[in-house]
Amino acid sequence: MTQVKSKKLPLTGDQAVATAMKQIDPDVVAAYPITPQTEIVMYFSNYVANGQVSTELIPVESEHSAMSACVGASAAGARTMTATSANGLALMWEIVYIAASLRLPIIMPVVNRALSGPINIHCDHSDTMGARDSGWIQIYCESGQEAYENTILAVRIAEHKDILLPVMICQDGFITSHAVEGVQLLEDKKVKEFVGEYKPDHPLLDVDNPVTYGPLDLQDYYFEHKRQQSEAMKGALKIMPDLFKEFEKAFGAKYDFIDTYKLEDAEIAVVALSSTAGTARSVVDGLRAGGVKAGLLRPRVFRPFPKEKIIGALKNVKALAVLDRAESFSAEGGPLYTEIKAALYDSGIKPLVANYIYGLGGRDIFPDDIKKVYSDLGAALKNKKVSNPINYLGSRE
Amino acid sequence: MANIKELAKIPERLSGGHRLCAGCGASTVVRQVLMGTKDYVVAGSATGCLEVATTIYPFTAWKIPFIHNAFENSAATMSGVETAYRALKKKGKITKEIKFVAFGGDGGCYSDDTDIFTENGFKNIKDIKVGEKIWSVNPETNELELQENEKLHQYPYKGAMIRGKSRFIDFLITPNHNVPIWYKGRWEFIKGIDLIKRYKTAFLRKFYWYGNGIKISDIDIPKIPKYTYQKEFSKFEINKWLRFLGWYISEGCLYKSKSGYLIRIYQSNNDKKEKIYKLLQNLGLSPFKCNRSVDFQSKQIYEYLEKECGKGSKNKRIPKWALALDKGHLRQIFGSLMDGDGSVTKQENRSSYHLRYITASTMLMNDMVELILKLGRNCSVSKKDGIYRIGIDNEYLKHKLYSRRKLYGDKQQVTLENYKGFVYCPQLKKNHTVIIKRNGKISLSGNSYDIGLQSLSGTLERGHRLVYVCYNNEAYMNTGAQRSGATPKGASTTTVPHGKESHGKEQFKKDLTSIVAAHRIPYVAQASASNWNDLVTKSEKAFAADGPAFLNVIATCHRGWRFPQEKSIEISKLAVETGVWPLIEVENGVWRFTYKPKERKPVIEWLKSQGRFSHLFTEENKSVIDEIQKGVDDNWARLENLCNSTCKIA
Amino acid sequence: MAEKKKTWKEIPIGGLILKAGNAMEYKTGGWRTFRPEKNDKKCINCLFCWMYCPDSSIKVEDGKMAGFDYDHCKGCGICAQVCPVKCIDMKKE
Structure with missing residues (x-):
């Protein structure tokens, strides 16, 4: 590691992501403010106003136009970024799908917030979970540091010639985005070197080689175009490990599809995304001290779904609880739960699985709540069955 | 239409x-x-x-x-x-002019007293024709180049215009007009109205010229049917010839009489007279010194000079092929032109010199401005009693226009002026900069970004x-x-x-x-x-x-x-x-x-x-x-x- | 269009069409019931037919009307309508 350790700066998650954007210095940013993403746009627009970035910032009049303009700019050949939350993401929903189908490497930090209604500005994952079928790569970050580093990493993932898919980098609204933590910044020069120059193959602005983006597909071609997107997602699973390694080599920070804590010999485990995992870690330590073989699995990359890694991590676990900070209203539990159960089906391992939907609309989750989950898992192990497969952790019943 | x-x-x-x-x-x-x-x-x-x-x-x-x-x-x-186009253009990744159109179902100009520098000299902006070549500066290389005028825009305009006025610069432009300024070591375009918002704005007044890349060492002189036993010339060494042309253009006269075709270079100053004499001798022209001039005879050269450089003080001009040469050559002709009709005055209490050139010929005035710009200097032109006075500026790299500072009791340099009339703008294929002259002051300005x-x-x-x-x-x-x-x-x-x-x-x-x-x-x-x-x-x-x-x-x-x-x-x-x-x-x-x-x-x-x-x-x-x-x-x-x-x- | 359709591996990604203007390969001339025919003697080369054709199917060479692109002309009849000297007839195909 030849990295010179710079001082840690006290930054909020939003500030950290804005700093990442500054260091990336994209060609075009088209963004619309929405709580709790607003600070990202505000800080970045300050950088623009002071000439600290060369970005052309389009102050669009809605998120629909934001993503539309990003599609236009990215197709034109510019490195493009935007950011949003909740209903902003919902408003741009139509174009989000189009961006992925056009294979445009747009990078979008999303600050997770509950979808209306009723209107709620606090953290839950319903927004990005709602977009899980859009064809975007999704990475969930636990801390401001992780959001910062993964925004930079996302540029290489999105622009990789064999991936070419847009990327969402998610962080918890208010919990991560507005809380101050010590963020270790990476060197400007090294970031620039790592992200490199964007070299698109068929930019609109290459007027000597005109291309058409966004044709009409009749029944005879749509399926094949979608098939290509499927393959690209599968391919991303194979390519991303190389990019993780490259990032580690350049900056010393190690990232993988998942993050585990004391999972190797765990009998009971909790699966949770983003900041809740931080709370869970302290609970695991407490339980371990008491002799309980507890562990934690934190998937980071949700799309593409890293089935092999997850199954591999859970191979010794006998009972697990999947925590979902979103309801998919399937009547069968939340989105993470259903995907993990499906992955386990033909994996050869058959642990007991329970779902805990929690934290909707920013409802706090406390260490005691997680302790209860582990004790439920302990009871389930004893009884050899899960008493309640779907639970609502923290709601007043 | x-x-x-x-x-x-x-x-x-x-x-x-x-x-x-x-x-x-x-x-x-x-x-x-x-x-x-x-x-x-x-x-x-x-x-x-x-x-x-x-x-x-x-x-x-x-x-x-x-x-x-x-x-x-x-x-x-x-x-x-x-x-994205603007962003990538700014970074130099795209240089082409591209237009954008969105199809769905259920977008700066000059006052009419501005002159534009065309390949045939300064012309009032109203008279610029489509297809005419106009002098402009390439913002990427700072080089002078000719660009074709694709269209002359004209609109009636009533309202405030931006006036820039200083010792060296004068323009009256619409607030949305593109102005090329010098910022952080390179050209940038801002709008006319921005000049008022900025405290000071720098204008670069020194441009580059590299000639058309052709290296000449000799110049050929066309032959004429032989007249008596006169010496026939075929070629001259280019630099000496250019120096001679400079003398001719400034001080020369042509006389035709029964005794022959005479070329006379007027000069009373003895040192300069000696210089001219030696030059002509060197060229093999067999000169002879007179009281106030150096003369020689040659029908061939007479006809050449009449055709290339003009006869009579109002017709003098610098040949186009000479103006297309590189700086080294241009300096030769400039040197002797200045030695001829140029004057140098040293200002009191200052170490700077003020160069001036005087001529009665409009063509020569235009050619001199072109020559001066190509040599990396700038100038201003005034006309009085039929005589043009070209004031050649010292080599300032930049000149600043201040919007708010009142210098030495001067008025503000960037102001708003009311205007009612037509405004014009040529549309060049590239560069979008033109050389303008207004009230005698010559400067670089922008044109419609089309x-x-x-x-x-x-x-x-x-x-x-x-x-x-x-x-x-x-x-x-x-x-x-x-x-x-x-x-x-x-x-x-x-x-x-x-x-x-x-x-x-x-x-x-x-x-x-x-x-x-x-x-x-x-x-x-x-x-x-x-x-x-x-x-x-x-x-x-x-x-x-x-x-x-x-x-x-x-x-x-x-x-x-x-x-x-x-x-x-x-x-x-x-x-x-x-x-x-x-x-x-x-x-x-x-x-x-x-x-x-x-x-x-x-x-x-x-x-x-x-x-x-x-x-x-x-x-x-x-x-x-x-x-x-x-x-x-x-x-x-x-x-x-x-x-x-x-x-x-x- | 009897040619075999390409697989997902053979087409460019993102739905991009890389060959600008390749619609020319699609012969809409087959849509016609009537075809335009010009009386060359009467034609004054005003080029109105070219200006108004919705299918870019009037050929122009050296400022003269040089014929119809029958591969793409759909026989709409606008050229015959706008011709100031009525030198274009729509004849049954």
Whole structure:
């Protein structure tokens, strides 16, 4: 590691992501403010106003136009970024799908917030979970540091010639985005070197080689175009490990599809995304001290779904609880739960699985709540069955 | 005025083989709009007939880069493309001029006393012709180069203009005019109005010139039929010859008499006389010294000089081929020109010298300015009693204009001045900089960068430089002729059909043109493919606008409107002739009709021609026809009022 | 269009169409019921037919009307309507 350790700066998650954007210095940013993403746009627009970035910032009049303009700019050949939350993401929903189908490497930090209604500005994952079928790569970050580093990493993932898919980098609204933590910044020069120059193959602005983006597909071609997107997602699973390694080599920070804590010999485990995992870690330590073989699995990359890694991590676990900070209203539990159960089906391992939907609309989750989950898992192990497969952790019943 | 044969030379941008209906009005509109610029164009389209039928995978009828995104966001999408262009251009990754146009269904000038430096010298801006070559500076290399004038824009203007005035600079420009400034070691363009906001702005006044790259060591002299036993010259060493030409141009005279053809270089100063004598001797011209001159005889050289450099003080000029040489050569001719008619004055208490050149010849004045600019200096010109005085500036690299500082009791250097009259701007193919002269002061300035409802409104408000074309077929035609905000009163559509209780659409159509004009963008117009010259001219203005431009073009749809397919153009002409579709434009807030039929036809002719109105021709619906006529009349009167109240020039 | 359709591996990604203007390969001339024919003697080369054709199917060479692109002409009849000297006839195909 030849990295010179710079001082840690006290930054909020939003500030950290804005700093990442500054260091990336994209060609075009088209963004619309929405709580709790607003600070990202505000800080970045300050950088623009002071000439600290060369970005052309389009102050669009809605998120629909934001993503539309990003599609236009990215197709034109510019490195493009935007950011949003909740209903902003919902408003741009139509174009989000189009961006992925056009294979445009747009990078979008999303600050997770509950979808209306009723209107709620606090953290839950319903927004990005709602977009899980859009064809975007999704990475969930636990801390401001992780959001910062993964925004930079996302540029290489999105622009990789064999991936070419847009990327969402998610962080918890208010919990991560507005809380101050010590963020270790990476060197400007090294970031620039790592992200490199964007070299698109068929930019609109290459007027000597005109291309058409966004044709009409009749029944005879749509399926094949979608098939290509499927393959690209599968391919991303194979390519991303190389990019993780490259990032580690350049900056010393190690990232993988998942993050585990004391999972190797765990009998009971909790699966949770983003900041809740931080709370869970302290609970695991407490339980371990008491002799309980507890562990934690934190998937980071949700799309593409890293089935092999997850199954591999859970191979010794006998009972697990999947925590979902979103309801998919399937009547069968939340989105993470259903995907993990499906992955386990033909994996050869058959642990007991329970779902805990929690934290909707920013409802706090406390260490005691997680302790209860582990004790439920302990009871389930004893009884050899899960008493309640779907639970609502923290709601007043 | 567009010339159809010239337009036919522009390569087609929308090919055949698309699957729009036979007789579709939309594709004709698109073809005509795209004739409005010769520059590269990137087009975008909203979902609709146009997009769907021209890009059925794997075929595309677009021969230019094209993007379709979704239904209501072509303006936002093209905002993104246009911004990416600006971002990448700023970084030098793109150098071409590209125009942007968004197709959807349901955009700086000089005062008239400015002179422009053309290849034939300074000309008043009003007299610049299309195709004329104009001196400009390449902002990427800071080199002087000639660029062709593609078009001279002229508009009536009344209001505040930005005046820049200092010892070296003088210009009077519109607030939106592009001004090239020197910022952080390179050229940048800002708007005229920004000069007032900035405290000080630097202008670079030293440009580069490398000549046309041809190395000459000798110059050939044409032979003439031999006259007596005179010596015949064939070539001279270039630098010596250039020095000689400089002397001739400044101080030389030609005399023809019985005794021969005499070339005389006047000079009273003995040192200089000796210099000239030695030079001529060196050239082998057999000179002889006289009281106030150095003379020699040669018919061949006489005829050469008469042709190349002119005879008589008012006709002197520097040969064009000499001005095309590189700096080293130019210095030779400059040196002796200055030795001749130049004067050097040293200012008291300062170490700087003031160079001045005097001539009675307009051609020579222009040539000297060209020579001075190429040598990396700058100058100013004044004329008194038929004599030009060219003041050559010391080699200042930059000159600053201050907007607020009052220097030594001087007035502010950047001010607002009221102007009423026409403003002009040449449109160069590249560079977008021109050398101007005003009140004798010569400087570099910019020229028009010419170079395509929610989302539209946002795009208009942000000022993106793109053309938005609404190809208006008055319904959601692609999906089966459903009613839209653009559907006219009384029309029957599939979602608001006529019936026992309905005569079709109740409301008058939305006046999109006025809504867009309310955004105060540089150019808004209504057009029809039937009046192709009007449409193409409007398209040219739209592409040339320095900001967003909007064209609302009626596009007939024989399927939705129900008329025979071959009458597409006839029907759109009828819309114009009945006043249903007035041909108007709004240029910087001034409304005007670009065409008025001598007598408006009654609207019933328009209604009779299409099946979508046929249900109106019954006793119970007769009153609707009267309401529609009143609607057309009221709208016409409203437009005439707008024209009168916004008309700036009496 | 009897040619075999390409697989997902053989087409460009993102739905891009890389060959600008390849719609020319799609012969819409087959749509016609009537075909335009010009009386060369009467033609004054005003080029109105070219200006108004929705299918870019009037050929122009050296400022003169040089014929119809029958591969793409859909027989809409606009050219015959707008011709000021009525030198174009729509004949049954």
